[in-house]
Amino acid sequence: MNYVSDTQWIVERAKSIGFDRCGVVRAEKFPELAQTSEWLARGYGGEMKYLADPRRSDPQSVLPGGRSVIVCLLNYNTAHPLSTETKPQNDQEEPRGWISRYAWGRDYHDVLRDRLDQLVDSLREHFTGPFEARSYTDTGPVQERVLAKHAGLGWLGKNTLLLNETLGSFFFLGVILTTLELPPSLAANELPPPDLCGNCRQCLDACPTQAFVEPYVMDARRCISYLTIELRQGIPEEFRESIGGHVFGCDICQDVCPWNRRAPIVALEEFRPRVFPSQDEEQTDVSLSSEDESLLQPRLEWLAGMSEAEFREMFRDSPIKRTKWRGLVRNACNALGNSKLRRGTKVHARASVLLERLAASAEPVIAESARWALSRIQ
Ligand code: SF4
Numbered sequence: 001m002n003y004v005s006d007t008q009w010i011v012e013r014a015k016s017i018g019f020d021r022c023g024v025v026r027a028e029k030f031p032e033l034a035q036t037s038e039w040l041a042r043g044y045g046g047e048m049k050y051l052a053d054p055r056r057s058d059p060q061s062v063l064p065g066g067r068s069v070i071v072c073l074l075n076y077n078t079a080h081p082l083s084t085e086t087k088p089q090n091d092q093e094e095p096r097g098w099i100s101r102y103a104w105g106r107d108y109h110d111v112l113r114d115r116l117d118q119l120v121d122s123l124r125e126h127f128t129g130p131f132e133a134r135s136y137t138d139t140g141p142v143q144e145r146v147l148a149k150h151a152g153l154g155w156l157g158k159n160t161l162l163l164n165e166t167l168g169s170f171f172f173l174g175v176i177l178t179t180l181e182l183p184p185s186l187a188a189n190e191l192p193p194p195d196l197c198g199n200c201r202q203c204l205d206a207c208p209t210q211a212f213v214e215p216y217v218m219d220a221r222r223c224i225s226y227l228t229i230e231l232r233q234g235i236p237e238e239f240r241e242s243i244g245g246h247v248f249g250c251d252i253c254q255d256v257c258p259w260n261r262r263a264p265i266v267a268l269e270e271f272r273p274r275v276f277p278s279q280d281e282e283q284t285d286v287s288l289s290s291e292d293e294s295l296l297q298p299r300l301e302w303l304a305g306m307s308e309a310e311f312r313e314m315f316r317d318s319p320i321k322r323t324k325w326r327g328l329v330r331n332a333c334n335a336l337g338n339s340k341l342r343r344g345t346k347v348h349a350r351a352s353v354l355l356e357r358l359a360a361s362a363e364p365v366i367a368e369s370a371r372w373a374l375s376r377i378q
């Protein structure tokens, strides 16, 4: 077995499958993997109890006999404005919200799993002896970002995300944990890429909810992504206004990052904003008519007025399903409460009727959010 060319072969194969970058790292207990327990002890993980899984600090406990991790990176930066580039709405326009860029298209778990499966199939053809391989994309007790750093794919920025000098941070990470003994992409005497954040603190200053306790440390309980996706109950009052129009996640600390200014654009159809035409089949972001609904700056009335059955149907292959119907309607009500609706306008009248209806919902979280929104627009 020619170890060096084997790793090169894997990297090339990953690229031919469509990944933008690939690296290999030993399945080791890197020091950053142990930092989560202290972070959780400070309460910063909120209700995300799954993060306490002790296997997260040791890849070999996830796959006994695991020797190597193949880390793959897939760019999702489609050609659309950043959340920080959208123009403010006036009080005559239909209020619109913001969905995080990664969630505009097809569920990335599925997209990456398809590609990782292809890579594992290729490994099985290439390596004749028996070996085990398990793939993860935010789906197991694996800290992909840390492994990616040690595979030479970037540095962990002050916004806590992996940054790549060429690609910025709009990418997904998928890993294959394997019992194959593969030489790491970085030689024993090579360090991971240097931290290029320097004196910059744009992400820290731009965060609307001051979620960064200090550079490189985020209190997830304050992060809009956590509040709009992970949190199941009502959004704490102190954050409701700062959340603005965000209805699923937040991109601000990536949108302001200088390393994303020149990040390459991808044309992958899977990640383009989905459009739900009024009549025809679902499509991606072409020829949007005034009747169609898009996940790029979606109409808040559309989201808030959606039934649970419609939500299930529309988002069954979308990352948005994670927040569940009541979470999305709660978030849409919150955003309506933050919109610039003016009494006497048609949009205000319509939104009021909708919110009155939701205020009588049997779902306490929805009813309470709708009442809060009504109190803000009346
Ligand atoms: S995602 Fe938004 S709320 Fe969360 S840390 Fe970044 S800027 Fe702050």
Ligand code: SF4
Binding pocket: 157, 158, 159, 160, 163, 196, 197, 198, 200, 201, 202, 203, 204, 253, 256, 257, 258, 259
């Ligand atoms: S905005 Fe600046 S400090 Fe924050 S991650 Fe990007 S380069 Fe680093």
